[in-house]
Amino acid sequence: MAATKQSTLDDLLLEQSLDHILNSPPEEFAHYAAEHDLSIEDLKAINKQAAAAALNSVPATLNGNRGNAEAEPFVDRLVAAAKRLNFALTKQDFKDWSEDSLRTQMAYSRSHKDKRTNIRKRK
Amino acid sequence: MGSEILKDLASEQEIRAAVEQEVNDPSSRIAAGAVRILRRNPRLREQMTPLQLVSLAYEAILSTRAWNKNVAFPLHVFRVMRSLANNDSRKIKTTLPQIVYGQEEYDDQINDDDDKQLPSPEDMLIQQQTVEARVSKLRSFLHKDATALEILNLFLEHGLSKAEIRSKLQLSNTKFWSADRKIQRAVEKLGDE
Numbered sequence: 192m193a194a195t196k197q198s199t200l201d202d203l204l205l206e207q208s209l210d211h212i213l214n215s216p217p218e219e220f221a222h223y224a225a226e227h228d229l230s231i232e233d234l235k236a237i238n239k240q241a242a243a244a245a246l247n248s249v250p251a252t253l254n255g256n257r258g259n260a261e262a263e264p265f266v267d268r269l270v271a272a273a274k275r276l277n278f279a280l281t282k283q284d285f286k287d288w289s290e291d292s293l294r295t296q297m298a299y300s301r302s303h304k305d306k307r308t309n310i311r312k313r314k
Numbered sequence: 315m316g317s318e319i320l321k322d323l324a325s326e327q328e329i330r331a332a333v334e335q336e337v338n339d340p341s342s343r344i345a346a347g348a349v350r351i352l353r354r355n356p357r358l359r360e361q362m363t364p365l366q367l368v369s370l371a372y373e374a375i376l377s378t379r380a381w382n383k384n385v386a387f388p389l390h391v392f393r394v395m396r397s398l399a400n401n402d403s404r405k406i407k408t409t410l411p412q413i414v415y416g417q418e419e420y421d422d423q424i425n426d427d428d429d430k431q432l433p434s435p436e437d438m439l440i441q442q443q444t445v446e447a448r449v450s451k452l453r454s455f456l457h458k459d460a461t462a463l464e465i466l467n468l469f470l471e472h473g474l475s476k477a478e479i480r481s482k483l484q485l486s487n488t489k490f491w492s493a494d495r496k497i498q499r500a501v502e503k504l505g506d507e
């Protein structure tokens with residue numbers, strides 16, 4: 192455990208617990224729940240209620256492309272970043288991108304952001 | 315390259331179907347994960363219930379988060395919940411008043427980005443001693459269970475995964491998970507102290 196920060200230790204232990212919760216056999220998970228005063232039925236009810244509420248609050252998009260709402264600000268950010276780097280790009284240059292390309296780029300961007308956040312957390 | 319990634323990304327319909335599945339046949343493990351994540355963030359736990367955390371995760375999943383179908387859906391939900399909890403904990407931390415007495419004249423020099431500030435050698439030593447004390451307390455909780463202790467040591471000292479530990483110790487499924495549960499109980503006890 193050389194030079195381990197307390198937050199790192201807590202994160203490692205959390206990782207272990209979540210793995211146990213997710214992957215232990217049903218009978219072991221039942222023991223786990225009982226030991227932590229959690230009722231299996233209550234847990235199911237929470238999950239069901241949360242899923243139903245989210246489905247109601249986030250309606251399906253008409254064309255099945257949920258990336259539309261964030262595509263516009265994403266392109267704005269791309270243009271602003273390009274400008275900072277002295278590239279002569281405008282919104283018009285991104286107009287021909289397909290929805291799929293946009294989705295891919297947004298997924299890349301999000302994953303890169305998550306990675307940066309994780310690296311900063313580990314420091 | 316892009317098309318390969320897209321092949322693994324779930325479509326909106328697939329994501330909605332996975333969430334609908336949790337309405338029709340709800341898993342108990344997702345909410346148990348939310349309870350555990352909130353225990354890791356005590357300040358956040360004062361402001362958020364497991365139901366709220368799971369709801370926020372599903373909303374994020376339905377609206378913005380990309381789901382790589384190679385990752386099991388419950389694990390994806392866990393990751394989103396952790397990410398939301400971490401973001402909210404950071405917000406709580408940065409919105410709490412930070413008063414440093416006697417430092418008024420240096421106010422404009424105070425770096426508001428905690429991550430950039432390196433701890434002093436004294437702080438690092440204190441932090442290290444705290445970690446060692448916590449690990450040794452965890453070990454003491456498990457001193458009567460040699461298997462659980464061995465699993466914990468292999469995990470903490472050697473960074474082995476559960477699959478690697480199981481194979482190294484040649485443990486049956488039942489014995490391994492039972493010992494692993496005892497570790498979880500000890501971790502919980504450690505958190506309560």
